[in-house]
Amino acid sequence: MQQRERAQDLVGQRYEVEVGPVAHGGHCVAKHEGRVLFVRHALPGERVVAEVTDGGEGSRFLRADAVEVLEASPDRVPAPCPYAGPGRCGGCDWQHAALGAQRRLKADVLTEQLRRLAGVEPSEVGWDGSVAPAPGDKVAKGQVPAWRTRVDFAVDEDGRAGLRRHRSHEVEPVEHCLIAAEGVEELGVEEHSWPGMAEVEAIAATGSKDRQVVLEPRPGARLPLVELDRPVSVTRVDEQGGRVRVHGRQFVRERAADRTWRVSQGGFWQVHRSAPEVLVEAVMAGLNPRDGDMALDLYCGVGLFAGALAARVGEEGAVLGIESSKQAVSDARFNLADLERVRVEKGRVEEVLPRTGIEECDLVVMDPPRSGAGREVTAAVAGLGPRRIAYVACDPAALARDLAYFRESGYRPISLKAFDLFPMTHHLECVATLVRMG
Secondary structure: OHHHHHHOOOOOOEEEEEEEEEEOOOEEEEEEOOEEEEEEOOOOOOEEEEEEEEOOOOOOOEEEEEEEEEEOOOOEOOOOOOOOOOOOEOOOOOOOEOHHHHHHHHHHHHHHHHHHHHOOOHHHHOOOOOEEEOOOOOOOOOOOOOOEOEEEEEEOOOOEEEEEEOOOOOEEEOOOOOOEOHHHHOOOHHHOEOOOEEEEEEEEOOOOOOEEEEEEEOOOOOOOOOOOOOOOEEEEEOOOOOEEEEEOOOEEEEEEOOEEEEEEOOOOOOOEOOHHHHHHHHHHHHHOOOOOOEEEEEOOOOOHHHHHHHHHHOOOOEEEEEEOOHHHHHHHHHHOOOOOOEEEEEOOHHHHHHHOOOOOOOEEEEOOOOOOOOHHHHHHHHHOOOOEEEEEEOOHHHHHHHHHHHHHOOEEEEEEEEEEOOOOOOOOEEEEEEEEOO
């Protein structure tokens, strides 16, 4: 206990600092008397008063919030969200930055991660250095894109829905989330009471009128009567973390890549309303599939990229998808049932891929979790000798590490595209296309 108290003995201390470059994670780097501070709610070039939120004398670095801006950046804007700011909602990192500035900050982070972890310059990977906005996200000054089709609302002990504060279990009650898609806000989750609930996930499908809420009760609590502002299906999380239908459909129907996709019980789907189309277009442009190609879709989810590939490799081609989630595999097989040359296998990629007996393939698309694919998987993929690999990444550090692993196995990126599919946050999405060296 004393060690913990010593580790936190600088919390609340305030320092006047010059803010340096942006860092991966939604903060900027500053220094005070040689000590590094990671400062949120600041922008490069500013002079601010930073209040320590985490760390002590023995810490390698301190976390802090900019609680007073002494000299503001030209990129600073008044936060459109009334719940943004030090100690408030932790969902958005860059409410205080203009949208164009946010994309430049993300480009700076991606550039730094490529240099530090992959040892390459943007020009060497075929990236023009820009982060592109998604269709529909160019809004008027002072407005925020309403892009998020899935929102996890935390619920406080009084039953009020809100969002968690940064690095905290505390709930910031909200009446409206600016980045939530229109279909989410139509449900009115924030206006209702949720006694006994720990979380309420609201889902608004794109391309259909399907709406779903996923309720996670506190231990021993009973489900409330759900009466929202729009017709909605209800699923609950059981004590083992599974999903159980309460009423309505067990799934929502999403529309992308000229197909309808079943996504069951709160399963994974890109949260930006435009992301599936944007990513499919980038992946297919990078791979350039041909009739008769043998393709792999690794970490395939409900089959989005597998379906797009199948439509392009023709009747003589074939696609194998691999996915670890049992429910996602079931959805993928349902979604792709009309495509005879598509097969989906369940399991971890590193375990299933060697068992398939496949010794070579033409194309690979991989969309690993935020932690990346890792050396074992990248080596296995390279060992199949694909003509091209499309790597979809939601974390620039994981992308850079895996590009370095691919280089060890003889593959190099020839193009990289970056997309701002998470406006107002520090996250971005990338698609890298790789080919064999030489």
